[in-house]
Amino acid sequence: MLITNYKGWKSYARFFSAEHCQAYLKNNYKKCNNDNPEQKGYENCYAFLYYLEHGQIYYQQAENAPLILKPILLFYGLVHLIKACILTVDPDYPETTSVLAHGVSTRKRKKQNYQFFQDEVKFQRNGLFPFMSEKMFNMKQLEGDKITMEELLELIPELDDLFTVHESKSTFTPIYTQNEQLIVPDKLMDHYHMTEDRLKEFLTTKSRNHIEFSNEGLTFQLNKSSFTGISPIKINLESSSYVLPHKKDNLCLFPELMVHYLLLYNLSMIARYETEWWGELTKMMPNRDYPFIKSFLDITLKKGPFLVYEYLME
Template identity: 60%
Template sequence: MHDYKDWDSFLYYFSASSSQSFLKKCYHLQHLESAEQKSYENSYPFIYYLEHGQIYYKQAELAPLLIKPILLFYGLVHLIKACILTVDPNYPETTTVLAHGVSTRKRKKQQYHFFHDEVKIQKSGLFPYMGEKLFHMKHLEGEKTNMRELLAQIPELNQMFIQTEGKQTFLQMNQQDHVHLLPKEILDSFHMTEARFIEYWNNGNTADIQGTDEQFIHFAVNSTCLNDLLPIKFNMENGQLYFPRIKNSLNLFPELLIHYLLLYNLSMIARYETEWWSELIKMMPNQDFPFIQSFLNITSKKGPFLIYQTLTKGKA
């Protein structure tokens, strides 16, 4: 979790011999046929996906807000494709996996409010494909979610929600030695007794509950991979773990998927809703602007970090 060093962490992969060795290890771990040959064939495509992704992100740092979501979205798409290549040596086998895999309303209604805008997961395309291949998530087709629900899944935006709505979206878990302490007010938020919460948590989570006291539930975090800790999330700005205050199916979505959905919709808006997007940037009429600006600042740093986590899980 803590060995990430910005883009320098990816430098190892920027050589044909290193990328081939890494891919061969990935394929052997999955007992895939022709690991040697496939790793040789995919070493350069793997490097190029990473390289293209990095270029998009670095250009986004320099670009005006008007086009930043487009650059960040396509940067993330290329990095995701590199991750998929580590688990699917034949990617892309068909053109269906090249579509975005999500859709949004093309024409926005009058009095449009970004928070209420929805995205819908499609049957095929990159989003459901990476959900299945990278995170073993199936049957996502038809699920809908709105932008507020997605933004509420980003722990770094917790303070923004406090400032604008007067309520927390996450509870910070303070660390004491090797134990993380979750305030017991989570029981009220989840409408659970202590015994019920422990039963709920022990159903498949890798962070063990060590015990409780009057104020806190004690967790021992045994994994450095964020996806193993869900619904606990990592705040990259302060290095602390956070627990969502609201029980929601999105809590179990890896954060990489959350960033993809938000960036997809923002990139579509930046491309096709020119009037609304320009007015938002120039007029800043409501809370949409600070949330969008904050999220773009966060994802420009956290997107590559989440990719690095996904890329190296069980392979480092």
């Protein structure tokens, strides 16, 4: 059973008080060993509060907007929420204008026979994406690295059913619960080509020791309920369960918040600049692109704010 107290936007109510935000930021800045946490908490409390409020408004508008506008509203909603997250760990944000760019790029004009799954985003040296990656998750992205839409979609646990139907492949395995313990299915050893001991070591180290295995089998307990950062263990919000990816490459440690950012960035660019392709997709539903894009937009509407809230509560 998934341990989370998240109740949608109701959970954010605590932050819509400047007094609470000031104390919350002061506490965070103390942990960061800031020289003047009280002063910085006072200076930043309204910026933090308004980032969250503006983000919420974008998401609420996206919920009621037609599909052709959703990616744009959701992207800017997520950007505001991410800026709030950064402000909790960097009291001087934004120090320079270079951190305000998107931090990723995509081909503006799509080629003939364009395939969404093969489309790529490229990481830039400066901007919000590399900045959030470093500040929030202590990860450095390499300038010029690329990632495809298919690779990103495969990292969204809630899309597993669609991959099974359209691609005849499963992307995640659920972790079972029994007597308040979590159990990794044996079949995952086959996917990872690992022995039981090696799999235990892999999951423990890659999850930053937030899990503790018992001596018997692949049964473990959580030392921490949230896996929204760097860990191969992900959360499926729709099934309210923990899951593990079938691929154990470097991408399996990619924080899901960054995955949502990259997908929404590209979809928002398509919605703005590729109006003919985007209009045809939303009206004609010609191929697998439509169900994956529509499903992702429905998922990120709920999960983006969830991932941000879990980060803020850590």
